[in-house]
Amino acid sequence: MSDQTSAPRARLERYDPASIEPRWQARWAELGMHETDLEDTSRPPYYLLTMYDYPSGDIHIGHWYVKTPTDAIGRYHRMLGDNVFMPVGFDAFGLPAENAAVKRGVNPREWTMGNIANMRRQLRLMGAAFDWSAEVVTCEPEYYRWNQWLFLQLLKAGLAYRTSSPVDWCPNDGTLAREQVEGADRRCWRCGARVEKRDLEQWYLGITRYADELLDFSSIDWPEPIRMMQTNWIGRSEGATIDFHTAADEHQPGGDLLRVFTTRPDTLFGATFMVLAPEHPLVASLTHPEQREAVEAYVTRAEGETEIERLSTDREKTGVALGSDAINPINGERIPIWIADYVLATYGTGAIMAVPAHDERDYAFAERYGLPIRRVVAAEGTADGAALDGAYVAHAAGERLVASGPYTGLEADEGGRQITAALAAEGRGEAAVTYRLRDWLVSRQRYWGTPIPIIYCDRCGTVPVPEADLPVRLPDTVDYRGSGENPLARDETFLRVACPSCGGQARRETDTLDTFIDSSWYWFRYLSPEDARQVVVRSMVDRWTPVAQYTGGAEHAVMHLLYSRFFTKAMDDLGIVDQREPFLRLFNQGQVLGADGERMSKSRGNVQDPDELVARYGADTVRLFLFFMGPWDQGGPWNPTGIGGVHRFLNRVWTVALDPEGRDPGDPAEPVADVAAAGRELRIAAHRTLQGATADYEGFRFNTLVAKLMELTNQLMHLRGTAVATTPDWDEAIRLLVLMLAPAAPHIAEELWSRRLAAAGEAWRSVHAERWPTWDEGLVAERTVELPIQINGKLRDRVELPAGLPAAEIEAIVLARPKVVAALGGRQPDKIVHAGGRLVNLVLRD
RNA sequence: GGGCGAGUGGCGGAAUGGCAGACGCGCCGGCCUUAGGAGCCGGUGCCGCGCGAGCGGCGUGUCGGUUCGACCCCGACCUCGCCCACCA
Numbered sequence: 001m002s003d004q005t006s007a008p009r010a011r012l013e014r015y016d017p018a019s020i021e022p023r024w025q026a027r028w029a030e031l032g033m034h035e036t037d038l039e040d041t042s043r044p045p046y047y048l049l050t051m052y053d054y055p056s057g058d059i060h061i062g063h064w065y066v067k068t069p070t071d072a073i074g075r076y077h078r079m080l081g082d083n084v085f086m087p088v089g090f091d092a093f094g095l096p097a098e099n100a101a102v103k104r105g106v107n108p109r110e111w112t113m114g115n116i117a118n119m120r121r122q123l124r125l126m127g128a129a130f131d132w133s134a135e136v137v138t139c140e141p142e143y144y145r146w147n148q149w150l151f152l153q154l155l156k157a158g159l160a161y162r163t164s165s166p167v168d169w170c171p172n173d174g175t176l177a178r179e180q181v182e183g184a185d186r187r188c189w190r191c192g193a194r195v196e197k198r199d200l201e202q203w204y205l206g207i208t209r210y211a212d213e214l215l216d217f218s219s220i221d222w223p224e225p226i227r228m229m230q231t232n233w234i235g236r237s238e239g240a241t242i243d244f245h246t247a248a249d250e251h252q253p254g255g256d257l258l259r260v261f262t263t264r265p266d267t268l269f270g271a272t273f274m275v276l277a278p279e280h281p282l283v284a285s286l287t288h289p290e291q292r293e294a295v296e297a298y299v300t301r302a303e304g305e306t307e308i309e310r311l312s313t314d315r316e317k318t319g320v321a322l323g324s325d326a327i328n329p330i331n332g333e334r335i336p337i338w339i340a341d342y343v344l345a346t347y348g349t350g351a352i353m354a355v356p357a358h359d360e361r362d363y364a365f366a367e368r369y370g371l372p373i374r375r376v377v378a379a380e381g382t383a384d385g386a387a388l389d390g391a392y393v394a395h396a397a398g399e400r401l402v403a404s405g406p407y408t409g410l411e412a413d414e415g416g417r418q419i420t421a422a423l424a425a426e427g428r429g430e431a432a433v434t435y436r437l438r439d440w441l442v443s444r445q446r447y448w449g450t451p452i453p454i455i456y457c458d459r460c461g462t463v464p465v466p467e468a469d470l471p472v473r474l475p476d477t478v479d480y481r482g483s484g485e486n487p488l489a490r491d492e493t494f495l496r497v498a499c500p501s502c503g504g505q506a507r508r509e510t511d512t513l514d515t516f517i518d519s520s521w522y523w524f525r526y527l528s529p530e531d532a533r534q535v536v537v538r539s540m541v542d543r544w545t546p547v548a549q550y551t552g553g554a555e556h557a558v559m560h561l562l563y564s565r566f567f568t569k570a571m572d573d574l575g576i577v578d579q580r581e582p583f584l585r586l587f588n589q590g591q592v593l594g595a596d597g598e599r600m601s602k603s604r605g606n607v608q609d610p611d612e613l614v615a616r617y618g619a620d621t622v623r624l625f626l627f628f629m630g631p632w633d634q635g636g637p638w639n640p641t642g643i644g645g646v647h648r649f650l651n652r653v654w655t656v657a658l659d660p661e662g663r664d665p666g667d668p669a670e671p672v673a674d675v676a677a678a679g680r681e682l683r684i685a686a687h688r689t690l691q692g693a694t695a696d697y698e699g700f701r702f703n704t705l706v707a708k709l710m711e712l713t714n715q716l717m718h719l720r721g722t723a724v725a726t727t728p729d730w731d732e733a734i735r736l737l738v739l740m741l742a743p744a745a746p747h748i749a750e751e752l753w754s755r756r757l758a759a760a761g762e763a764w765r766s767v768h769a770e771r772w773p774t775w776d777e778g779l780v781a782e783r784t785v786e787l788p789i790q791i792n793g794k795l796r797d798r799v800e801l802p803a804g805l806p807a808a809e810i811e812a813i814v815l816a817r818p819k820v821v822a823a824l825g826g827r828q829p830d831k832i833v834h835a836g837g838r839l840v841n842l843v844l845r846d
Numbered sequence: 847g848g849g850c851g852a853g854u855g856g857c858g859g860a861a862u863g864g865c866a867g868a869c870g871c872g873c874c875g876g877c878c879u880u881a882g883g884a885g886c887c888g889g890u891g892c893c894g895c896g897c898g899a900g901c902g903g904c905g906u907g908u909c910g911g912u913u914c915g916a917c918c919c920c921g922a923c924c925u926c927g928c929c930c931a932c933c934a
Contacts, residue, residue, distance in 0.1 A: 225850050229929065232849065237933070262934060275934090317932085342932045352934045360847095361932050436933060557929075591928090628870070630859055634852085642858065642871045649870085651885090664886040665878035704860070707869035714869095717886085788865040793915045795865055833914050839864045843914045 012662060015654035017618020021747045025127055033766065034129040036085040038527060038540055046082035047544045048074045049523050049583070051552030051560075052089040052136070055115040056096060059122035060600060061608040061626075061638060065592045068623040069632055069702050070551045071128035075743035076697045078129070079772040085544060086129060087526040089136035090116050093144075093449045093515045095177060101448075102190065102480050108448045109476065112139055122611065127619045127746050129768070134526045138518040139448075143525065145471030146535045147517050148453040150567075152464050153574050159206045162462065165441060169198035173484030175445035180484075190484055197303065202443035202511065203452060207566045211236065211435045213580070214565055222586040223633075226557045233558040235436025239263035240420045242353065242429040244274060246286060247325040247334050256282055258326055258337075261348035261434050264358060265423075266416030268330045269404040270376035271353040272366065274337045275319065277345035278302040286337060288323020295320050295339065302341045317342055317365040328353075329428040330419065331405060340365060348434050356391065363391035377412050378402045440563065442514040445486045447478055449512030457499035457506035466500050472508070486510060519560050520567035523547055523582065541577050550583035553591065561586070587700060590635020592626075597637045608638050620745035621647045627702035627744060649710050650748055653741065656716040657734050657752045660725035672722045679729035685715055686733040687775040693740045694772070705744065712737055735773075742767045789814055790841040796823050807834050814840050 028034060050070040053063065074086045097108035116137065123130065136143055154160040168176045170188040180189040188195055207214075211234050217227045239262050248254030258274065276283060278299045287295045298320040319340030326337050342361055343352055356366035356373040366373050375388055380398035401407050401415040410418065423429030443452065451472040453465035465472055475494050478487050488494055488510040499506035527540040546568075561583075568582040593599060594606025601607065613622045625646045630636055655662070672678045689712045696705035716733060724730055738756070742749035746768060753767035782803045787810070789797040797819040801810065811832055814820055820842070829842040 225929085228850060232930065235933065239934080260934080264934080340932095342934095344933070347933050349934095354934085359934070361934075364932095434933080554928080597927095628858085634859095636858075639858070639871095645870045648885090655885095703858095704869080707860075710869055786865085790864080790915075793864090793913095798865070831914060833864090835864045835915080839915090841864080841914055 012655065012659040015651050015748070017620060017650075017747065018615075020751045021127060021619050024747050024750045025124065028129075028766075031766075032133075033768070034086075034131050035133045036083060036131050038085065038544065040083050041543075043081055043083040045544050046074075046077045046084045046549075047523075047547045048077065048084055048086045049526075049547045049550045050086070050088070051550070051556065052091050052519070052522060053119065054094060054096070055090045055092055055112055055119055057115045057118065058607075059119050059610060061610050061613075062592045062600060063123075064126060064610050064622065065626050065635070066551055066553065066589050067123075067128055068126055068626055069589070069700065071126065071130075071746075072623075072627070072697070072702065072743040073549065073551075073700065074129055075746060075768055076772070078768060079739075079743065079770060081771065084129070085134075085526075086131060087134040087136070087523075088123065088130045088132065089134075089522060089526065090119070090138065091515065091519055091522075092116065092137050092139035093512075093518060095180075095446070095448075098446060098448045098480075098484070101478070102482065102484050105480075107476075107478065109139065112448075125611065125614050125619055126623070129746075134529055136522055136525050136529050138515070138522065141471045141473055142530070142532070144450040144518070146521075146525065147450040147513055148465070148470050148472060149467060149535055150521065150571075150576075151513065151517075152453060152467060153576070154205060154570060155464060157570075157574055159209070159570055160203060160442075161206070162201055162203050164199050164201050166197045166199050167202075167445070168195050170195050170484070174486055175200075176484070188484075200443075200445070202441055203454075205440040205442055205566075207440045207563070208435055208437055210566050210569050211437050213569060214437075214562065220581050220584055220586070222583075223588055226554065226561065226586065226588065229557040230562055233437060233562065237261075237263050237434045237436075239432060239434070240265040240416075240423070240429055241349065241432045242268065242423060243329060243427075244326040244353065245329070246282075246337070247327050249288075249324060251288055252285065252324065256286070258282065258351055259349045260351045260353045261432060262353055262355075264355065264416065265420045265429075266401060266412045267355040267358045267376050268328070268353070268419055269401075269407070270355040270357050270374045271328055271335060272356060272372040272374055273335050273354045274326045275340045275343045275352050275354050275362075275365070276322075276337065277343045277350040278339045278341055279345040280339070280350045283322065283339055286322045286324045291321060291323040295322060298339060317361065317368055319365060319369065321369075329423060329426075336371075338365075338369075346438065347436070357388055358391055358393055360391045360393060363388075374403065376402055376404050440514075440516075440566075442517060443511040444514055445489075445510075446512050447474070447480075447487050449515060450517065451488070452509040452511050452513055454509040455497055455499060455506045456509065457502060457504060459504055460499055460501040460506075463499060463501050463506070469500070488512070516559060516563050520563045521571065524571075524577065535576060538577070541579075545577070546579050546581055547583045549585045549587065551587045551589060554588040557588075587633070589632050590630075592635050593637045595638050600638070606638075608640070613640070613643070617643060617647050618650075618747070620748050621650055624650070624706055624745055628706045630703055632700055632702055646706070649706075649713060650745065652713050652717055653709075653737065653748065654752070656713060656720055657738065658755065660720055660730060660734070663721040672719070672724055675723045675727065678719065678722075678724045679727045682715065682719060682724060682733050683729045684779050685712060686736045687779040690736055690740060690773060690775040691780050694775075697743065702744070709737065709741060709744075738767065739770060739773050742770070785837065787814075787837075788839045789817065789820060790839065791820070791823050791829075792844055793841060796820065804837070810834065810837075810840060814842070 048070065050067055074084045078084045092112050097112045100106050100111045101108045138144060151160060168181050170176050170191065170193050172191045172193055173188055176188060176195060181195050182189050186195045187193065215231060215234055215236060241259055241261050242265065244258040244260060246254045246256040246258060283295065283299065317340060319338045322337045322339060324337050325334040327333070328335060343350065354362040354365065356362040356371065357375045358377055363373065373388060375392065377392065377399055399412050401410050401412060404415065407415045407418060420429060420431050451474060453470060453472045455463045455465060457463055475491055480487055495507050495510065497506055497508050524536045524541055524545065527544055528537040531537060564582045568577065569580050571577045572580055594604060596606050598604055598606060610622060621643065625643045628646055689708050692708045693705055696702065696708065712733070719725055719730065738749050738752050749767050754764055757764055785801055785803050787799050787801050788795055789799065797817050799813060799817060801813065827844060830845045831843040833841040833843065835841065
């Protein structure tokens with residue numbers, strides 16, 4: 001027995017990730033192992049997409065937290081026999097490059113490309129099976145020309161249009177993004193000037209046309225919270241538009257249309273006043289001369305208010321009466337018109353009918369200004385004259401309309417339908433649906449983005465750039481002159497252009513496209529990144545998309561993930577692709593926070609640099625430690641204290657795989673009595689681990705996966721140096737362990753696999769090209785069970801029994817157990833519950 | 847204010863109707879050592895009883911409910927996190 005051999009053994013070579021990992025990474029790259037043959041139809045395609053990154057400069061631990069489990073999924077699927085495609089790229093346009101340019105005078109392109117080079121190097125340290133041959137970098141003209149082309153198709157289809165809308169404007173730095181406006185008094189981040197609103201002509205995409213379809217998630221498997229957020233973001237409201245008209249008075253002839261949207265047409269008889277947004281176009285003409293001063297003051301104040309002030313709930317309602325009246329179309333009643341900042345110009349029609357009895361905001365407003373409050377809906381059993389001490393907004397069964405003319409007595413919903421129908425018959429209203437979602441504003445007054453391919457000609461108007469002239473290139477040299485203002489707008493060589501239509505002198509559009517355009521279709525381009533003739537290759541798109549699995553952060557719940565769905569539907573309608581949804585399955589991993597529990601950021605100084613950890617422990621340890629932290633969708637504060645435990649685990653794997661017969665000082669020297677039995681037990685453990693590990697890979701439960709592999713390794717460790725370590729059972733357990741570890745810790749698995757093959761005299765082949773093993777059902781099935789025995793739900797005893805005994809036999813054994821006899825004290829149980837052979841509960845009633 | 851999610855040992859977490867605390871960190875003890883901050887072996891929820899194998903009680907944010915049985919399902923509340931926020 002090897003226990004007794006006393007000849008000095010060669011000391012086992014140390015597990016040294018620093019030498020193993022670069023060697024295998026180089027070998028995989030040399031063999032092109034991660035370059036997917038997109039034409040290969042012999043295996044099922046599996047498009048695995050992880051959100052591409054903004055090239056901020058450095059990869060931090062958060063990038064590893066998304067990408068390394070994604071890599072494990074890809075490697076696992078490869079072992080299942082799928083043709084896996086896992087590309088990466090860079091979302092390379094955007095504000096930080098411009099901020100760097102304004103502040104430090106560096107060229108945005110150079111800054112961006114430098115960051116990308118560094119991040120490529122860091123990404124390679126993960127040992128992930130990314131297909132770098134398919135890389136997409138969105139700031140390259142080869143990519144953004146297709147943004148321009150897609151924009152032109154959307155324009156042709158009537159899905160892109162231009163209209164005026166306000167931006168935050170700094171007199172020195174031009175348009176500012178929301179994050180560049182600082183403080184409650186709204187000052188420019190760079191120069192500190194007071195920020196104002198300015199109206200600009202800007203381009204929009206018609207996403208609202210798809211609002212209803214975007215609410216339908218039936219063909220995709222996405223997490224409930226994301227679907228909920230998108231649903232709320234789209235914000236569908238059913239109701240009616242109702243046309244009020246202004247009443248004539250001594251100062252104006254009346255008859256102006258005041259259209260409102262309401263979700264409660266049933267409460268129309270309770271409308272006791274109207275409220276317009278201060279920005280409503282009719283405000284000036286409807287203002288009574290005596291009210292002019294107050295109204296103008298109020299409008300000015302509302303304009304100067306911050307969004308946050310205006311949207312704050314606990315703030316008191318304010319408003320001003322215009323001095324004119326409107327006529328309620330249902331009963332001809334005259335009601336006063338007010339303006340108030342709680343009505344938003346951008347939602348609905350910018351005007352509401354106020355029903356204080358049945359809307360909390362209207363109630364608060366009516367209370368404050370002494371306006372009448374008239375109940376028109378009452379719950380069953382409420383006296384007609386019952387006083388209200390707040391808005392009655394409940395929607396209870398059996399509530400009926402009161403004080404509502406011919407509709408009195410109707411059930412509220414039915415009354416609403418009849419009122420809407422009556423108005424529609426007279427052309428004074430109709431059933432309507434409104435959305436919170438607005439059309440997508442895609443114009444940015446910035447340099448570092450995709451130039452919008454439009455030319456303005458005095459004679460021909462707005463002329464699209466001909467497709468043959470694409471791309472409209474960004475000029476390479478850019479002079480910011482220390483200001484944030486868009487340098488394209490003063491770059492004469494860029495600006496001046498001949499009109500494609502008449503050949504006359506014309507000007508280019510100087511706005512660029514929102515960078516969310518880039519990410520709204522990038523996964524299609526990964527399939528043909530270098531094709532200069534067409535935006536996508538249809539045969540590839542048909543074979544590989546929709547994406548099978550998408551992974552990334554939940555921070556993109558409503559922007560990127562909604563725009564991508566919109567683009568896919570629009571591209572389908574344009575005949576470019578043939579699918580309505582981009583991503584069949586979505587997984588949102590959690591966020592890794594800094595050790596302080598805050599978001600990681602350079603300014604907080606709480607960023608964990610993975611390179612340091614890799615240098616110390618190796619990439620495999622870092623990967624497994626991130627897997628082991630907790631459930632993938634949970635994230636949490638960064639705390640590296642446990643990383644040593646994971647590293648020790650890999651050391652033990654190394655030891656059992658390469659030195660099964662070695663002993664450690666301190667091992668108890670107990671020879672195994674029954675080697676055959678111990679070997680069989682080990683086999684059972686290995687096969688059960690395989691069954692569990694397979695389920696964990698399928699369910700993305702990487703934390704419990706690592707725990708299971710640790711358990712098996714610990715069991716192997718205990719048998720090391722015993723006679724069991726020389727059996728085929730041991731060998732099989734090691735083989736399964738290495739295969740199960742391969743997707744998670746690819747380098748050490750590859751190293752151990754190559755040594756196994758060499759020891760067996762076989763030619764090298766990659767562990768990552770092996771087939772995922774199958775377990776033996778017979779071994780996995782339970783032969784004996786340890787049955788817990790409860791009395792009144794409390795654990796009192798356990799008994800080891802063969803699996804599958806009939807209930808009567810189990811009862812006889814259980815009732816004969818000394819502990820059970822003692823606990824029962826001579827009584828018979830009133831009831832015996834058998835929980836599927838997994839537990840017995842004896843119930844005694846008092 | 848609304849929506850979504852979470853609350854389990856000293857810590858990260860496991861178990862999602864059936865033995866609470868898998869696995870790991872930390873800590874305690876042992877082996878091996880000139881030494882151990884390496885490695886290996888063992889122990890470790892809390893309280894009480896016992897020299898001891900062990901025995902008993904308590905225990906998954908709080909309070910109720912459903913059930914033979916609840917960390918798990920239902921109701922109310924508390925705390926924390928994220929998203930949205932006067933949406934007519």
